[in-house]
Amino acid sequence: MKIFMIGGTGLLGSEAARELIDRGHSVTSIALPPLPAGAELPPKMKIEYGNYLDMTDAEIKAHFKGCQGFIFAAGVDERVEGAPPIYDTYKKYNIDPIKRLLRLAKESGVKHAVILGSYFAYFNKIWPEMELAKWHPYIRARKDQEEAALSFADSKFDVAVLELPYIFGTQPGRKPVWVFLVESLRKMKGVTLYPKGGTTMVTVRQVGEAVAGAMELNKGGNAYPIGYYNMTWKEMIKIFHKYMGVPNKPIITIPNWLFTLNSKNILKEQQAHNIEGGLNLLKFTDLQTSNEFIDKSLGCEPLGVQPDIIDKAIGDSVKLSLEILENKVETVGMKAE
Template identity: 30%
Template sequence: MRFLVIGGSGLIGAHITALLRSRGHHVTTVARTPKPGVDHLLDLRSASVDTLRPLLEGLDGVVYATRSEEQHPLPKPIYPQFRHDMVDPVVRLFTAARAESLTRGLILGSYYTYFDRRHPEWRLRDRHVYVRCRLEQAAESRAAAGPSLPIAVIELPFVLGRAGARVPNWAGPPARWAASRAPLLAPPGGTAVVSAHTVAETAVDALEKSSGAHIPIADQNLTWSELLTDIARAVGRPRKVHRLPAALIRASLPAGGLFQSLTRKETGVTPAHFADLVLANLFIEPTTGRSVEAAFAESFAAEI
């Protein structure tokens, strides 16, 4: 089959591209900036349906693998900007894909939408613009695609691994912290983690089966203490991680919301409610049970 990968130069996009090709599929890639292996330069945020249709002509499927930045402060109100960046371009992409008779699609999403389904009492879509836009991205893209073009949504936790020089966008700060002499502190709670290789396998399987499912995915569930311990080991400075009281987290994070309010800025994940997420067990069940030791080493060896 023939596929287009939007964001093919990124960590996960590169893994998906490589695995599709290894299974005999033909792949072309799109990215915003020129890099080795990028076939077309295009900023999807400004691309019209008419611009996208020639790229999709004659293809079987399309992958949206472009990441979104939920923590970057923007002037209030941020919802219009988030929608412009996260929702509208993907809806146009799948509108074009439907017009070109594609038969399968895939969106790399966020595990927050998984927790929105599992824990409606957390009110994630109401409290966090990022989660709201992720939900709208999936629902409106599927509506635009119609029943003949099923779209799978991979609900990603923290991703580990490497693709060339590309490592996870979140890896730098914790790696430098773990390599420093500063004490390592972690609150209660934790997160699911997954390797980029596992994501690619799951994505390619979904494309080959023309799945239209929500697919939460994790290799392991780790407490924050376990996560920091593994990072410290990966950067070559293994040591004990001390417990940070939950009360301190609940007291300190709202201060970030106050600062944003004073500067008339917001982020996609609201600081006033972020403590609830940090202190929760953001675990996905079931996990694959695969070891992530090698993926940790790949992620953090270049960050020290």
């Protein structure tokens, strides 16, 4: 299958391309420069550097010509903050492109599309009492992105949205999302204070397998909750501590009110700088202290995702984060593309 991807140089896009090429597919991609120093892309993936947002419909259709598959592995996540309303930023990079690109893909004869989304959209559906899309602009945007994507699906056009969780693994030269947590844990001397709850997670390799599985197996319009390993925060932090060289550092579970107090302080700082985040910190406590778990039978197993070594993937993420904090390596952060 000939596949066109947006975001092929990113951590997830490059791994998906590698898996697809190993399975005999061909992949071409548009991505924003620069390529991270040391990044190893699949040698058979064809890359064009540029911003698809600046391209005309005709230019994008030229990339779709002869393709049977399309992957959207770009956009921005909840780390992006900005002037309110921040939802408009998410709409620009996550929702509007889906509406445009899937329309162009269908017009060009593409048969299969895979969109990389967020597991927050899954929890928004199964925990309606939390009203997550109401309170959190980022979660609302992911819900809207998913609904927009699935609205294009029909008997001739298959659309899969992968509701991706916490992801561990590294790409040389690419800043992991985990730098903030490693830095926070380092600042807590003697003991780590963390709330109750937990999360589901996968490795980068497993994301590549999920993308390839969705491209090959999905029929119609479906959202797949992706999660393979479920851990409480305490279990996850213990692994962080191990790779940070403090395996015996105590972890104390703090009450919800204390977590909320810290969130209020962050919110005040955001407001002082006229910045809005994607997650409403006053409402975030309930979500953060829940067990955000996903059974692998819901998405990973149907898509053929195989077991991996999550401990090593976490360790790789922690070690690269430490190197960044100690100014031992140069990396590039997330890009809006």
